[in-house]
Amino acid sequence: MLTILREEGVTRVFGNPGTTELPFLDALVGEPDIEYVLGVHEGSVVAMADGYARATGRPAFVSLHIAAGLANGLSGLLNASRSRTPMVVTAGQQDRRHLAQDPMLSGNLVGLARSAVKETFDVQHARDLPVMLRRAFRLAVLPPAGPVFLSVPMDLLAEQPDVSLFDAPIAAQPTATGVASATSILARARHPAIVAGDGVGREGGVEALVAIAEAIGAVVYHQPMHDGIDFPMRHDLYAGALPPINAEIRNTLAPHDLVLIVGCHAFMPHHYSPGPAIAPGTRVVQIDSDPTEIGRNFAVELGLVGTIEPTLRGIAELLQELQPDTGQRCAELRERHLSQRAAAETVALKAYGPAPLDPEAAAHAVASALPGDAVVVEEAITTGVLLRRFLRLERPRSLVHTVGGGLGFGIGAAVGTALGDPGRPVVAVLGDGCAMFGLQGLWSAARYGVPVTFVVMNNGEYRTLKDTLDGWDSRATHAGHYPGLDLGPLDFTAAAAFFGIDARRVGHTDELVDLITGAPDRSRPMLIDVPILGHG
Template identity: 55%
Template sequence: MRLSEVVVEVLRDEGVDRVFGNPGTTELPLVDSLVGADALPYTLGVHEGPLVAMADGYARATRRTSFVNLHVAAGTANGLIGMLNAMRSRIPLVVVAGQQDSRHLVQEPMLAGDLVGLAAAACKHAEEARRAQDVPTMLRRAFRAAATPPCGPVFVSVPMDLMEEDVEGIPPGSVLEPGEPALDLDRAVQLLREAQRPAIVAGDGIGRSGGVDAAVRLVESLGAVVYGAPMYDQLDFPLDHPAYAGMLVPENERIRAVLDRHDVVLLAGLRAFVPHHYSDPPAVGPGTRLLQIDEDPATVGRTYPVEVGLVGAVGPVLAGLAEAFSATSREYAPVPPAPLASETGRLSPRAAAGALAAGLPEGAVLVEESITTGLLLRERLRLREPGSFQHTVGGGLGWGIGAAVGVALGRPDRPVVAALGDGCAMFGLQGLWTAAREGTSTTFVVFANGEYRTLKQTLTTMRGGEQEKFVGMDLEPPRVAWTDLSAALGVPGVVAESTDHLTALVGRAGHGDGPLLIEVPVTPYEGPAPASS
C-alpha cells in the first residue's frame, strides 16, 4: 500500500472520524487517498488559524484526539496560534504537515522550511520523517503522546514524496486506559480535616477528567468555598451552586486578598495561578496551607510550595477524597437570581452579558472569547452541566469562531453559542465559511464596541486613571459591518436592538437550519475595569 493509504488506515484505527485540513500541493497524496473514505469526512477550512481551533473544539466535544493536516511552512505558521492555545489548554491534537519533496530540499525549494523548528515551541513534540516506513510508527507515537497527560498537540512533518512510496504493514496501536491512581490520600485527608476555613480552587483538570460530581460531593462534605481558577477553560464546578463564589481575577494581589480568608486551600487541576499583569505581593501568603492535585507531576509545587501534593487524574483523586468525608454534608442556602438590566440600542457590556446569559437554552454549550464582556458574562452564567462552557487560556486570539464550529460538529445534539469580542472575531473570521459549509447550528454573538477595550482599561490603570487618549486601540471608523461580513461568508446576520431582543435571539439557538451571527452594539470605553471583574 502507498503510505498515504496506510496513514488513512492508521487514522481509522486511532478512532479519528474527521480530518480537519486546508490542502496544498504537498497534501495531494493524502487527500486523494480520502476519496471514498466515507467514514472519514474532510472538514475544509479556508485559513489555518480557525481550522486548528475547529479541531480543538472537536476534541473537547468528543473527548478524543483530533487530527489536523496543514500545508508546508506557511500553513504550519498560520496554525501555530491554534496549536499554542491547544497546548496551554491541554487539548490532544495530532498535526501532520506536508513538507516539500525530500529529494530537492537541499535546493531550498519554494514553500519549504524548518517545519519542526516552527512547531516545536507550540506543541509537546515535533519531528520530521526521513523514511516512509517510519511514518506509521511516528503517527502511533504522536497519538499516544497527544493523549498522555498533560495532553496537547503533537506535530509530524512528512515530505510529499514519502506519501507516494509503498510501505508494508500497519503497526499495532497502544490502548490507553486512564486507570485509578495509586495514591496514599491519608495526608491530604488529615490536612482537610484540620481546616477551619477550607477553600477549593477549581481548575480545568476537574472538567477534563470528568470530576465535577466528585468535586461537588467533596465541597458539600467539607463545607468549603469554591473559586473558579483564573480564566478557567471549561465548566469545573456548577456555576449555580451556593458554594461557588466566582472566578479568581488573574492578578496576584486580588487573589491574595481572597485566599488570605482561608487556612487550607486545595488547588484542584490548575497550574497554581497564572497572572495577567504583574502585581505584588505573591498570590499565596505564608498563612495559607496548600494541597495540590494535578495529572502533571511537573505542575505540583512548581510555583508555590505545597504541604501535600497528589499526582493523578484529578477526578478520581477528588472522588477518593470525597469518599473519606462521605459521612458529613453541609446544607447551602440557594442563590437568588441576579436582576437583569433592560436596555435598548447600544447596550452596556454588563447588560449585554446578562441578556446573553439569560437567553441560553437548556443544554447549550457556550464558547467564550470576549476579553472584557466575557468577564462580566462569567458573573452571570448559571451553567451546571459538564462540557457546557469552553474557553482557551492560551491567549491566541481568533480561537472562538473555529472552536464553536468544532464543538458543534462534535456535539450536533446540543445548541452551541459563541460569545465573541469584535477584536477576537476579526482574527478568526474565516471560520464562518466552514460553519456555513457544514451547516452547523451555531449562534455567533459578536459584542461590537469598535475598540480594543481591554487595552484601554489596562493603560488607564497603569497611568493611575488619568489616560484619555489612545493610539492603535480603535476599530472605528470605519465601522465593521458584521452582518454584511457574515452574509458574505454564507452566515445570515441580525443586529440585536435591545436586551430583550438579544435574549430572545439567543434562546432560539439550535432551532434554526444553520448558523446565525448576532451583532450586539456595545457602548465604548467609559473608564477603568469595574472592581468586580
C-alpha cells in the same frame, strides 16, 4: 496512515490543503468514513479541531500545508497547548529529492512548531511513520495533554513500502497515593477553599469535587480564566473565578486556613503584581495528573499525583464516612452567594434598554436566555468577564474558552464544537476584535451548515486595552488618547451576508433575549450583531 487514523477513532480531518498534501488527499478519495473538513485559513482549521477535540473527548487530527500553513496555525497550536487540548497535527514537507535546493514553500517545520506544541517528529522514512504516528496519538493524551506535530515529506506519503502496524493501548493512570492523608487534612479545616482547575472538567471529576466541597463546607473558585466547567456555576458554594492577578488571588484566599487546588496550571497570572499567588504559610493540598504541577509556583503541604476523578472520588468516599459537621458553614455560604448574585442581577436588569446596549445588560441577556443544554463558546474579553458573572452552567463541557490568549479562536472553536456534539445548541459570544481575527471561520460554518448562534459584542474598539492603560500606573500620559485601539464602526451583518449566513443587528436588550432563546430551533448558523456602549 489511514488504518492508524481509523484505529485511533478519527472520522474527520481538519485541514487546508496544498501541493505537499496531495498524496494524502488522493488517499481519501473513496474513503467515506473519514471526512475532510475544510477551513479557508489555518487559524480557523486549528480552532475547529480544538473545539471538536473537546466536544468528543478524543484527539483531533489536523492537516496543515508546509511552513506557511503551519505558521498560520501556530496561534491555535499555542492555544491548544495552554488549554491542554489533545490533537495530532501534520504538515507536508517538500519533496526530499530536491529539499537540499531550498525549494519554494520548504522550511524547518519542526523548528517552527517546536515552541508551540508538546512534541515534534521529523519523519524521514516510510517505515517510521506508523511508529511515530502511533506515538503522537499516545503523547497527545498523556498528561499534560496537548498538540503533537509531525513533518511528513510529500514523496514519503506516495511510497508503498512494507510496514508493520501495531497498537499499544494505554492503561489509565492510577489513583494517587496519599488519599487518606489528604482526607484527614481536609476534614480538620475550619475555613477551607477549593480552586477548581480545568483538569477537573477534562478528567470528569466535577461530581466528586462537588461531594468534597459539600462535605467540608468549602468556598469554591474556578481557576483564573477557566476554559471549561470544573464546578457547577449554579451551586450554593460557588463564588466565581479567581482574578488573573497574583495580589488579588492572594487577597481572595487569605481568609482560608486551607486551600485545595485541583487540576490547575499554576494560576497563570495575566497582569503583573508583586508577590506570590499563595501567601507563605498557607496550607495547600494539591492534586494533579501532571507531576510537574505539584508545587510549581507555591509551597504545598501535600501533593497527590494521579488520575483526578478516581482520586477525588476516593477522598469523597472517606469524607462521607467521617461526616464532618459543616452544615452551618454551608448555610452561611449559600446565603452570602445568593445575595451577591441577586444584587448583580438587579443592577444588570436596570440597565436593559435600546442600543447601544450596556455591556453588563447584554451579558446578562445572553446568560439568562441560554437553553439549559447549551454550550457557550466564549471569546469576548471584557464582555466575557461580565458574562461569567451571570452564567449558571452546570453540565461539563458547557463552556469552551482558551486561556492561551491567541485571538481568533472563538468562531472556529464553535464550528468544531457543533460538529463534535451536534445534539446541543452552541452559542458563541465574541468580541468584535476577536471576531475579526477569526472571521474566515464563518465560511466553514456556512459550508457545513452548523446551527451555531454567533453573538458579536460590537463596541468598535479594543476595550480591554483601554481599560488596562487607564489603570496601568501613574506614569500613563495618554490623556484620553488611545493610538491603535479603535476599530471604528463595524457592520457584522454585512460580513455574515458575504459568507451566506443569516444575521440580525439588535436594537434592544429584549430583542437579544428573544434571539438567544431561539438558538435550539435553528437548523443553520446565525450571526447576531450586538452594538454595545464603548469606552466612555
